[in-house]
Amino acid sequence: MSAADIFFYILAFLTVACGVMVVANPFSRNPVTSAMFLVLTIVFMAGLFILLNAFFLAAVQILVYAGAVIVLFLFVIMLLDLKEEERRKVKTIGAGLGTIAVGAIAFLIGRSILSYAKTLPPTELTLQGSTVALGRKLFTDYVLPFEILSLLLLVAMVGVILLSKKDLK
């Protein structure tokens, strides 16, 4: 087992563990704690990207998700003052069914991956996700989806204003 493998297992374990803590934290039902665990999940995931040599993605992951998006989450949580959420009891049936569903999907994927891994030859990692290459791809091969995304952002903006503005004429 190489050093990269060890790092992978540590980071993967931490990602999953923090992910579990986001939705099922046994110590605290506070939404702010969940959001903070989400930050940790995202940071560890960025570590996984670094192991794959995708440095740009890792940086974007931290800057956009751990930075901007989570700050937004925290703002919303604090503005709404979700005291109700802390007092709410978890329904046993719901939690049980959720666990079964997650377990079934994990089993399906896990088995597929294991059976695939046996047939896979070991490969050397090469640097592919460089910023220049990514930018070039984005503005040549993928220019149409990229432009459609601008429409999507416009729709999102119009929607946010419509749904949240106090009184609209």
Added chain:
Amino acid sequence: MNFSLISLEIAVVILALGVLLGDLWTPAQHKRKLGYAAAAGLLLIFIFSIFARKELFPSGGTEILADYAFGKMFVVDGLATFFKQFFILAALFVIIMAAEFADRIKTGIAEFYSLILMALAGMLFASSANDFVLVFVALELITITFYILNSFQRNRISSLEAGIKYLILGAVSTAFFVFGLAFVFGISGTTNFSELHSLLSTNPVLGTQPLFLAGLFFIFVGLAFKLAAFPMQVWAPDVYQGSPAPATAFLAVGSKAAGIVLLLRVLFIAVPQVALEWTNLLIGIAAITILYGNLCAIPQRNLKRLMGYSSIANAGYLLLGFAALTRTGSSAVLYYLAGYLFTVIAAFTVIVLVTRQQDSDDITVLAGLGRRSPFLAAALTLAMVSLAGIPPLAGFFGKFLLLKAVVEQGASNTAYYVLVGVAIAGVVMSLYYYFGVIRAIYWSRDPNDLSPIAISIPTRLSLGVCMAGMLYLGVNPEPAIQLTKAAVKVLNIGI
């Protein structure tokens, strides 16, 4: 690169931006009329699309033609042109319906029109997608627009509930889609449909990789959400009930058809080798969807909720054509969708008009409609009869074609006969609740209010076109069948 290929999309986006800008210079009391301007624009685009189609099929659709753009990511072929015209027509009707609905939307009716056009743009892109990346982006454009459209009546709690439910389940289905996409890309190294197809032909082992199959199944689940088919059907009744009626109608027709065209492309253009092995899976999903929709619809007393369950049942009927795994089946799907467009639009237009005074969607609002407005009563009756599958309307012939395509395959797998049995049982069950609506129109105790219902001229026209369409498709199906046959020629499966 050939810019004329995306001219329809560009025109629709410009129209959407035009409506958004036009709102700024339109006085408040005339804002409703922006909808008629948008509808006129769409009519022009529709007429233009007929000429564009003639250019693609100079000899009437006997040849397989496909023009690619953006590095084979975007394709214009028979299937794409058929669905583009379908979507434009659907949006045209929905915008007229929205103009009729305008008095119930307190804020931002111009934005409502504009968002419908944006969703239309997403659907147009989806019908031409030849690459999973484009599929994903187009799907997101459609879904995110619908989050807003569904919760548009934000003064009503049920509308907000519809928006939230659609948002959460939409996010889950998107997660499935992306997850599946990651597996498919990870194993095959491509997201392009044409490349995926040739990879599978040269390397059949790829089609048996469990991870690849799991990925495709996840993608299927993500698309099933758009169709409101099992296992992603639970959202439909609640969202249909709570959303503003024009948004519901567009959800029922446009969004469902977008799921259909993408499923056709993914299953039968990208991975036909895998799809042909999925006979039992598709049969099972179609049967469960039909039974779920029909059984749950029986006790419903709310019109829009009833249409929600009916929409699930219809997704099941549409999946019959997929389960047949032939081009005959796929052309039957297209034919059924065409009939479904006129039927659902007619039903929702009537619902919009009837529920204007009473703030309720309960089936009792239809009482006395036969005397208040014979025209509306006739339109809704025709729609219900067509949905129930009674000859000579479009719904009957569509179901007939779908069942015929399935029976033709019966020799290869006896499960097909079971599926036909389930479908017929579903049709029989559906008679009960569709005729319940008709009974409420003509044979219920008259309410105190028997005032006639005013219908504006554009709405009258659109209802007339819908009724004519239902009758024409049922009485003279041959031209439409030729059209659908030409459209499915590009699919890589047997006849």
